[in-house]
Amino acid sequence: MASYTVAYEKSKSFFEAYERKAELQHQTHYCPGCGHGIVHKLIANAIDELGIQDRTILITPVGCSVFAYYYFDTGNIQSAHGRAAAVATAVKRARPDSIVLSYQGDGDLAAIGSAEILHAANRGEGITVIFINNAIYGMTGGQVAPTTLLGQKTTTTPFGRSEWNEGYPLKVAELLASLEAPVYIERVGLGNNKQIMQAGRAVRRAIENQVRGLGFSLVEVLSPCPTIWKLDPVDAQRRVREEMPKTFPLGVFRDRTKEAAARPRPPAPPPIAEIPRILSVANGLPRTKAESQRSTIQVDLRVKIAGFGGQGVLMLGEVLAEAGLDAGLEVSWLPSYGPEMRSGTSNCHVRLASRPIDSPLVSRPNALLALNEPSLDKFLTSVEAGGWVLYNGAALPDGCARADVHTISENFTQLADELGDSRAGNMVMLGALLEATGMLSGDSIRTALERLVKSQRWLEIDRQALGRGREVARRGGFHAS
Amino acid sequence: MRKQLTKGNEAIVKSAILAGCRTFYGYPITPASEIAEAAALYMPQAGGVFLQAESEVAAINMLYGAAAAGVRCMTASSGPGISLMQEGISYLAGAELPCVIADIMRGGPGLGNIAPEQGDYHQVVKGGGHGNYRTIVLAPDSVQEMAGLTALAFDLADEYRNPVVVLADGYIGQMMEPVEFPPASAPRPAPGWAVQGTAEARRNLITSIYLEPDGLEAHVRKLDAKYRQAEEREVRAEAWRTEDAEIVLVGYGIVARVLKAVVEQARACGLAVGLLRPITLYPFPSGELQRLSRRARMFLVVELSNGQLWEDVRLAVEGRTPVELYTRVGGNVPSAEEVLAVLWGKARPLAEREELVHG
Ligand code: SF4
Numbered sequence: 001m002a003s004y005t006v007a008y009e010k011s012k013s014f015f016e017a018y019e020r021k022a023e024l025q026h027q028t029h030y031c032p033g034c035g036h037g038i039v040h041k042l043i044a045n046a047i048d049e050l051g052i053q054d055r056t057i058l059i060t061p062v063g064c065s066v067f068a069y070y071y072f073d074t075g076n077i078q079s080a081h082g083r084a085a086a087v088a089t090a091v092k093r094a095r096p097d098s099i100v101l102s103y104q105g106d107g108d109l110a111a112i113g114s115a116e117i118l119h120a121a122n123r124g125e126g127i128t129v130i131f132i133n134n135a136i137y138g139m140t141g142g143q144v145a146p147t148t149l150l151g152q153k154t155t156t157t158p159f160g161r162s163e164w165n166e167g168y169p170l171k172v173a174e175l176l177a178s179l180e181a182p183v184y185i186e187r188v189g190l191g192n193n194k195q196i197m198q199a200g201r202a203v204r205r206a207i208e209n210q211v212r213g214l215g216f217s218l219v220e221v222l223s224p225c226p227t228i229w230k231l232d233p234v235d236a237q238r239r240v241r242e243e244m245p246k247t248f249p250l251g252v253f254r255d256r257t258k259e260a261a262a263r264p265r266p267p268a269p270p271p272i273a274e275i276p277r278i279l280s281v282a283n284g285l286p287r288t289k290a291e292s293q294r295s296t297i298q299v300d301l302r303v304k305i306a307g308f309g310g311q312g313v314l315m316l317g318e319v320l321a322e323a324g325l326d327a328g329l330e331v332s333w334l335p336s337y338g339p340e341m342r343s344g345t346s347n348c349h350v351r352l353a354s355r356p357i358d359s360p361l362v363s364r365p366n367a368l369l370a371l372n373e374p375s376l377d378k379f380l381t382s383v384e385a386g387g388w389v390l391y392n393g394a395a396l397p398d399g400c401a402r403a404d405v406h407t408i409s410e411n412f413t414q415l416a417d418e419l420g421d422s423r424a425g426n427m428v429m430l431g432a433l434l435e436a437t438g439m440l441s442g443d444s445i446r447t448a449l450e451r452l453v454k455s456q457r458w459l460e461i462d463r464q465a466l467g468r469g470r471e472v473a474r475r476g477g478f479h480a481s
Numbered sequence: 482m483r484k485q486l487t488k489g490n491e492a493i494v495k496s497a498i499l500a501g502c503r504t505f506y507g508y509p510i511t512p513a514s515e516i517a518e519a520a521a522l523y524m525p526q527a528g529g530v531f532l533q534a535e536s537e538v539a540a541i542n543m544l545y546g547a548a549a550a551g552v553r554c555m556t557a558s559s560g561p562g563i564s565l566m567q568e569g570i571s572y573l574a575g576a577e578l579p580c581v582i583a584d585i586m587r588g589g590p591g592l593g594n595i596a597p598e599q600g601d602y603h604q605v606v607k608g609g610g611h612g613n614y615r616t617i618v619l620a621p622d623s624v625q626e627m628a629g630l631t632a633l634a635f636d637l638a639d640e641y642r643n644p645v646v647v648l649a650d651g652y653i654g655q656m657m658e659p660v661e662f663p664p665a666s667a668p669r670p671a672p673g674w675a676v677q678g679t680a681e682a683r684r685n686l687i688t689s690i691y692l693e694p695d696g697l698e699a700h701v702r703k704l705d706a707k708y709r710q711a712e713e714r715e716v717r718a719e720a721w722r723t724e725d726a727e728i729v730l731v732g733y734g735i736v737a738r739v740l741k742a743v744v745e746q747a748r749a750c751g752l753a754v755g756l757l758r759p760i761t762l763y764p765f766p767s768g769e770l771q772r773l774s775r776r777a778r779m780f781l782v783v784e785l786s787n788g789q790l791w792e793d794v795r796l797a798v799e800g801r802t803p804v805e806l807y808t809r810v811g812g813n814v815p816s817a818e819e820v821l822a823v824l825w826g827k828a829r830p831l832a833e834r835e836e837l838v839h840g
Pocket of ligand 1: 029031033036064134138139224226228
């Protein structure tokens with residue numbers, strides 16, 4: 001048997017036979033003279049040299065190279081057209097020790113995926129992007145790409161690319177190099193062996209950066225597509241060498257590989273036992289006394305609270321609901337939401353009940369807290385007979401009186417102002433409601449306030465406001481014994 | 482354990498983290514933004530990832546990457562954002578990747594408004610992206626269910642390797658109710674199929690391409706078999722006072738809550754009314770509706786969309802029983818009194834007809 005030395009062999013990062021391919025499993029699906037095969041080889045060599053085959057995850061979106069997983073014996077994720085940079089972002093963040101390569105063509109990266117690549121680069125994601133620029137859509141049969149040269153004829157620019165119709169060729173390397181975050185950006189070509197050697201060095205460097213934990217690296221590769229260009233492989237390579245660099249100059253556009261700091265590693269996660277505390281979910285806390293001794297009185301309070309934004313409408317409702325919960329009642333709180341909260345009117349629906357609450361929407365309130373006149377106008381007629389109407393005004397406006405409801409009319413805002421802050425008008429009103437209806441114990445209200453109000457100063461004002469409200473109700477002769 | 486007054490949108494995030502999810506990618510939109518905001522607050526503290534993406538398109542593809550890498554992940558949006566995510570959802574279903582998507586519906590079409598609506602029913606329940614796929618759709622009607630169904634969504638997503646949508650409306654997202662949260666579970670280990678950048682996982686491939694027609698047909702059949710299995714095993718619905726119901730109301734989400742009040746009021750007026758509330762919108766509780774149609778003399782579907790749910794109820798009932806429809810859209814939610822009046826209007830002719838027949 002003759003002995004021989006292997007001088008050159010297929011990269012280990014390629015499969016021996018391409019079994020994921022339906023036929024011709026010993027060769028690639030690329031056309032003769034296509035640049036993809038060359039770049040695949042450069043990538044596979046770099047993976048071998050860096051010893052990262054197990055760690056590598058290759059992401060290939062739509063384009064001629066979508067089948068790269070036929071060849072690369074690494075982790076493979078095929079993704080949607082243009083979205084590889086977004087997919088790569090999440091893969092790298094989920095698996096920080098993996099080496100994530102996003103392999104994208106010019107239609108994919110520079111057209112439909114331009115937002116995703118821009119933002120991934122701008123965030124400095126710790127990924128490596130190999131960008132194949134052949135100035136055309138190959139897979140779909142030769143349509144214009146953002147990188148198509150001016151004057152170049154394609155199936156969708158049959159008269160040649162015009163700066164007035166399709167605009168100028170998009171210079172991705174230059175564009176991304178204007179961002180702060182990228183670590184390394186270089187444009188290389190496959191125009192001759194010398195250029196290919198340089199491309200190999202750039203690809204390796206871009207991957208090595210990631211192995212070192214650095215941020216975003218991208219290599220743009222000017223690459224021949226003889227089939228669509230309708231040139232033989234030799235002429236196609238000549239075009240890459242002689243014509244394309246006039247629009248897409250070769251060179252390094254960003255290189256911070258020496259000085260860049262490694263991206264910070266995610267901190268160790270907290271122990272699982274800590275999670276409830278982090279989320280402030282009260283797992284394991286005992287029920288409060290009131291909660292465990294469910295109230296035996298039958299309660300069905302349906303409250304509508306309405307006023308201007310900034311009058312504390314939602315907060316009033318929240319304190320009421322929180323206190324109801326503390327008292328062992330079923331509760332619900334439902335706000336109006338959206339722009340109307342920023343200006344104009346605001347309202348919320350609160351229910352406190354002994355029985356499970358069906359609808360949290362209050363359409364027939366038995367208590368209306370109207371913090372302004374428009375709210376009174378809007379909701380007064382909906383109040384159930386025998387219900388309560390608390391109005392924030394010295395007297396009910398003309399024509400607003402209803403004989404079949406209890407009414408407390410008082411300038412609550414002014415009373416709060418006397419206590420030191422007009423914004424506590426909502427709590428004065430709540431105090432009056434509680435006193436009049438005899439609904440909740442002082443304990444429950446205090447507990448609710450302590451849960452919701454963090455500032456000591458406000459806690460004090462709110463307590464006084466509640467007390468003032470109770471006085472108002474008593475003075476008006478409303479006192480549920 | 483103590484119940485806590487919690488906002489619907491916040492309950493989703495807390496429940497997701499307690500279920501071992503540590504990855505959230507999203508994009509702000511009213512009325513779902515609090516979900517992203519809560520995730521931004523809690524995910525990093527829990528050792529997880531939160532990122533506000535450049536668009537919903539990017540966000541859903543980030544889920545694709547995270548799910549491919551084997552971690553539990555979620556996003557949240559509302560109508561217009563969900564429209565943008567549909568392509569990605571199709572890829573996720575095609576590549577059999579689990580994830581959870583919360584849709585807090587608002588008014589549409591187009592910019593519509595931010596008030597509660599249920600107009601996303603078709604685009605979510607029928608699978609709004611391209612190709613032959615379904616998403617499992619869960620419809621909470623309370624804040625407790627926002628928490629509970631989010632946890633269930635993660636389990637179903639893993640079990641079926643498919644996106645699961647928690648479909649709620651603006652009110653369920655914005656309202657507060659007491660919630661009891663479950664204990665925290667640790668993030669589950671990555672499934673064997675995930676691409677993880679390790680020696681063991683090196684041969685794994687995530688893809689939705691099947692170039693050969695026979696290959697794609699086999700893949701679609703396999704997905705179909707999963708959906709049939711879900712239809713057999715995962716249907717959930719709440720039957721509320723339906724035992725003796727002659728009129729069955731059908732509605733989900735906030736509408737179901739209003740309808741419970743309608744049931745009480747109608748029964749107080751002597752009408753034998755019940756409610757069937759689908760909890761899973763896909764798989765749809767067709768069997769339960771068929772069963773009820775044997776006794777019921779009328780169904781009344783109430784929805785915040787223009788008859789989208791109604792179509793599924795009619796398909797289920799197959800013409801055996803009249804299926805009436807009452808809708809409000811644009812952000813209006815009917816009051817119980819309003820629905821009761823409609824119910825009276827529809828029940829009277831029915832009663833009169835019955836008398837003619839029996840008389
Ligand atoms: S069409 Fe062009 S890019 Fe695609 S495989 Fe053929 S030569 Fe390569």
